[in-house]
Amino acid sequence: MDRSFESVNVETKLFLFLTLQVWIVRCMFTSMKIYRLNIIQNLPISTSEAWEFLSDPVNLKTITPDYMGFEILSGAEKKMYPGQIISYKVSPVLGIKLNWVTEITHVNNKMFFVDEQRFGPYKMWHHEHLFIKKGNKTEVTDNVSFKAPFGI
Secondary structure, eight states: OOHHHHHHHHHHHHHHHHHHHHHHHHHHTSOOOEEEEEEEEEESSOHHHHHHHHTOGGGHHHHSOGGGOOEEEESOSSOOOTTEEEEEEEOOSTTOOEEEEEEEEEEETTTEEEEEEEESSSSEEEEEEEEEEETTEEEEEEEEEEEOGGGO
């Protein structure tokens, strides 16, 4: 794998998960509503390379910071497809281990995929991953819509 992809990926994953933790804690103390998070990354690799890596469920652990305690339990053995159910253990806030089950609901090869929580720490979770070719680079956009845990 291209070294420049790894360095961008590390910075981006840390930013994404720190931002999510701040939002989650904020949501716990505000009224229940749907929150939205939009992150755009410009990766110095082709759309095919970005898609191959980011759409492979096995790589979820690689792109998740260690402090999240992320562990895939089942469902990541096959290439991504609509209807795929993936189970994890994750510690999104305060190091508390939680079960998380997501479903891949939509896949359009090298363009986008969507995962939605079926069971887990959020009241609701909808995550769109969009891939746009920009010359010899790829713009990857993550659009996350979620409701805070604990019914808040």
